[in-house]
Amino acid sequence: MTTIDKPIMIIGAGIAGVHAAETLRNEGYEGRIVLVDRDTQLPYDRPPLSKEFMLGESSETDISLRSVESLTALRIELKLGVRIVSIDAEKQIAISSDGEIMEWGKLLLTTGSSLRKLQVNGSDLEGIHYLKTLSDAIAIRQKLDGIQQIVIVGAGFIGAELASSFKRLGKEVTVLEHAPLPLARILGDEMGDYFLQLHQSEGVHVITEDSVVQFDGTNQVEKALTKKGRVIPCQAVIVGIGVIPNTFLSDKGLHVDRGYIVNEFGETSLPNVYAAGDCAMWPFRGTNIHIEHWDHAVNHGKCVAKNMLGGDSNAYTTIPYFWSDQYDHRLQYFGHTKNWEATVLRGNMVDKQFTHFYLNASGVVEAALLVNQPKNALAVRRLIKQQQPVDPDLLSNPEVNLKKVHIQAKEDKVSN
Template sequence: MNNNETIVVIGAGQAGFQVTASLRQSGFKGRLVIIGDESNIPYQRPPLSKAYLKHQADETSIQLRPAEFYSENDIKLVCGDTVEHINRKLKTVLTKGGRSFNYDKLVLATGTRPRELTIEGSNLQGVHSLRSFLHAANLRDDISSNQNIVIIGGGFIGLEVAACAAGLGKNVTVLEYSSRLMERAVSPVSSEFFKSYQQSIGVNVVTGARITKLTGSERVQQVHLENGETIDCDLVLVGVGALPNIELAQAAGLDCDNGILVDEFAVTSDPDILSAGDCTNHPNQYAGGRFRLESVQNAIDQAKVVASTLLGQRVAYHIAPWFWSDQGEIKLQTVGLPIGTDQYVVRGDLEQRKFSVFHYRQGKLIAVESINSAGDHMVARKLITAGISPIPEKVSALDVELKSLLAS
């Protein structure tokens, strides 16, 4: 594309920011517009469930770049306004605030929203979700003035907040529907390890929990379970997953299915509209088909692919997915996707809280989760990316240096 064209990015999160930053870094001189529905300038979301809740980060420190970055790089940043309509024929977008922007190319980086509870009492005061800075600010204030916290959902967000709240001296209960924590993301070994760790810092963990309703006068006071048990609480955090924001794309007639469908170059069913980040459903060789990822890594790397495609440099998106989660003193790092695992082996020492779990499917290494083992994680990323599958016996043998297996 030429430097007289206009690129409009809808969504001012990690992916939307990265698209514009990469375009400018690559020398694009055309007009760039980012439109975000939050009043904040683009910021990092991971600290919201960790450092921010512990008052170790603030609104400024989590910004991806300071405000002057956008003016210095001639990026028009529109905050606090929501795009309500895309006119593909006229190539315009219209916002709730009545503004209209023309585009030559459009990028959808609309992200996700928290999945909501649909049970009785889910609209009571004191029932929180966590996605945005405003969510986090409200949650932090509420945690500071309340003692008994129930977290519905034993995934990454729920467990990160649980560890933070326990560290602040709160009484915390985690209720997980499945039989184990983080069931879709980690092995049974790691699920049990994190359950034991959370319990060791004072968190009450209940798996197989069936919640029927929340009750209270105006503010939530009790969580009711199917088995008849009730749990007293002052505050509830709902962390039961996220839904992709695809309504705008659907209304514009773009192909969607659990996300905005894109090809390996991040192009949608309209060649002038691209998409990146949590909202996309893309071909993923590590999943063996289409997949929707929710991670910082995916947002950044797919956004870079968007920028390359816009600049005429068609670089396919085939990057091994990786992720991390900090829960108190424990850092979990994962690479690959543990889909269809039929064997896994452990390397390291669970008692020392330092180990890795290697997932195999039909003899092929497909994923690795590392706990307090950054060195293992870095080697694992190289193994997965290169398609190297060392035999499980060598992986689990501590007298075999892991990086030596890169030559397998």
């Protein structure tokens, strides 16, 4: 294992940063580990914010990633409320907003992402919220008792999960989406229509192909006005229109294209500087991609931490995965694709239990959406990982075990 005289510094104490720090210790690293974050709160888990925490089913303690005691036991120096404003790779230093200079031997950037902001007239009124942090979630939850009508701007996964949570709390929910169908950019029109009907069947008013142009109210938001002339009464608005990777730290020679560009080992274009999680653009099957989900942050952080210690480097090849809970639906998505050639449905959408496969022109499974079928997860991962053409008839037949589809594809590879 490489000996590092100066500390390993990790900037960002979110999912990727915390798991990277723990991995360094678990791999036997004995040197100093400094974990820095501009937030003043202890590291916490974000997925429950739109679901269990919003519903009051979990507390701040429940969603805490690690306690001070557990980090102290691992000799991880946690510095909260410290905003790093610049780094110098040549001098191997980081400078905080109050002028403190911190030395490092190796640096890991796990700076996460920030929310896109909606800039329209009235967007500064009270009652207009964003959900990214624990503070955001607390602020929303504290106001819910006095709110009956809520507008959600954006029908992405956060917007959809909040719509589900608010309906469970008995609120009147309107979702505004500028695209023709929710989630269609990721899941396609057929699945977009499925989720549109799902939310409508639960009593959510979903408005597509329209957007907010103004919020009205004296001090508190009272209504949302849309491009097509709709006037929607509301006492609260939640905006969820996507995120932007945090790449505010720069240094000459540090390559950035939406996120910090890293190779398969997590190395940036600067020596001894790495990046992982939401802030990184990493290579996946010939192209650089950006993933904003919990599973990726955990696995990328762990993999890159191991590579920082020297020795045999391990390429990051984990199949992307994310999940979402909406009403009585557990959604699981494996893989990554934007330009599929064909889709194959296995199961019945009416029964709310099915798997929707996305195939490329060669008949290879690139991604899959599982709806209330967690038992298919392992087989789906294998199908995506093997990158071999499959028989669509076998794939669509629920009577054929998915393991057999996987085996058949392997045998076809051997025979060819």
